[in-house]
Amino acid sequence: MSDISLAALAAQVFTGLVLGGIYVLLAVGLSLIFGLMTVVNFSHGALYMLGAYFGFVLMGRTGSFLVALVLAPLLVGVFGLVVERFLIRPLYGRSPDDPLLLTFGLSLVLVEVARLIWGKIGVTLDPPAALAGAVNLGFTYFPTYRLFVIAVTAVVLVGLWLFLEKTNIGLVIRAGSRDPLMVRALGFDVGRIWFLVFGIGAGLAGLAGILAGPMRGAYAEMGVTIIIESFVVVVVGGMGSLLGAVISGLLIGQIVGLTTFFAPKLAEIIVFIFMALVLLFRPSGLLGETGLME
């Protein structure tokens, strides 16, 4: 096909960056929770969905997208704290299957509750007027809102990195993921760190949800497929590795984007083919530490 111009390809790379950004926000939270607590959080997709719906409600109440963008992730984060405190905490020390089953059940409940409250049909969210329309990037027109999503994702990830690397709490979180017993011996309350980390992970999922809302709309089942893809991102990046999740999320965003461009029929399964290939050559993922899963 001679029509495949460099400009279209460049636009495709930007599109892939947005897809990847959403994956990264979800995968970083999943990875953080798994790395620290060895909890496979199956309710992450439902938290993503809650983020979009909370955003919808808050935009209706306040009329401001920015307020919703800040408050919705916070509310989902608080909801995550409640889930950790009352549902997951009693399961610590038991088989890792128990929290997995619990969060899976929780996701089913949340989807049904969303259907009850907001209806089976789903709702549409509009981006704020300032971000509506498209900008001329020189080689193509690209939706302003999608550029905004790329920017927000970048800012949040840098903020998260600073928090983990430069603050004392971050230091304890990183230490806790290496050796919780030693951290406890040093007098830190590991339970409180886990509590906090689950809240942060949930908040990031909520942020991904409200960011995706104006692009894809909000509906009860919106987290069902993306949770699977996010797990693929985590596995490819290496279970528990944050940098791995970021790299793998962006990589998979590009792979999906480019496959859609050249071979649309393959776009759906390409992530799984890619995962299989990565695991074949690097069984613990791109940046995973060997032995973490054993």
Added chain:
Amino acid sequence: MNRRVFLTTTAAGAATFAFPAVLRAQSKDPIRIGFPAPLTGPFSAIAADMKQGAELAVDELNARGGILGRKVEVLIRDDQLKPQVGAQRTQELIEKEGCQFIVGGLAAHVQMAINEQTKKAKVLFISTSQSDEISAKPDTSPITFHEALNPTITSRVVGKWVMENLGKKWWIVYADYAWGKQNNMVLSETNKKHGGTVLGNTPYPLGSAEFSAHLPKIQAAKPEVLVSCTPGADNIAFLKQVKSFGMHQQMKIAQPLHWISVAKQGGPELYQDIYGGMNFYWELQDGNPDVKRYVDSFQKKFGTPPGEYGVYAYSAILEVARGSELAKTTDAEKVADALRKSPAYNHFKGKQWWRTCDNKSFQDMWILKGRAPGKTKGDWGLLEVVSRVPANEEFDRTCAEKGLA
């Protein structure tokens, strides 16, 4: 089981055997029409409209004395947009709940599964789903009727109109399942027949919310018309992303169908200048008292104007009634024969008829265009009628082409 229950059951059983009159009285039991539809999932808005159309038809039937003097009930069940669930619900409706007729189905692939069950159980089925196969070999049967339009008709009618009015260079985006594939095929044929070019065809998985990865390529190809076969909730996500990329300023957008419940949810900003075909639109009531009567009673019962799929459900249930009255029985084959023997009907929206060789209904089609925001008529008046295309058997494949002649 306690003694009293045992006694009453055996007594009732004995009475049934002893008195044929009791048997006759039993046929005064209500006539039950089973109605599988995807009440949850991406088609739920359209399914809700179908449910209401069915309920209105049953209300009206009962108000005028039911069918053959028996009360009518409609049993609506969620097929979850899954063929295996649709098949299971249908089987339960027939075997456990004793339905004499099945009407309904919305997604083409689920409707096929329903049809398998009704054929097996020898129950008359009137499909309200868009599908080409349902009225063709090997899927059709003498007791399978098809009330809705099908992809061949919609894509030939809308495709021809688009060629004549909007442009000849197209790009087609379609949901990768029965309905989408059939539309894509017929649209491509229609385009070629009228001397156009299809620059590209993009399939995507049904139920997608993310289309952006497909769009730069389409934008670069510069088609005159973007033809979108993105049903249900996909339609909103698709149009939203197409418009956010500014593509509506670079090309016209047309679809084989508009769905008013979906358009209402998406809003006028999204649907402005989007062209599409329909079998019915509530504003047709202007100047047509029959349509007005229907719209008024629907509005009175449900508080919203009727949609296009509710009309299919309404008409199909009234056809079950008409056929049963004509045949004086609920026997599937006799009702089917009766409908073929007097195939013409008009349940308010204009003359329709069953083609006797394939049990396919023929009806007028309308081309509509989305109004600009501020120009809409209330919440539901998002579209304006651009053109009427009278019913014509030539728009469908012939019975010979369907393997039926």
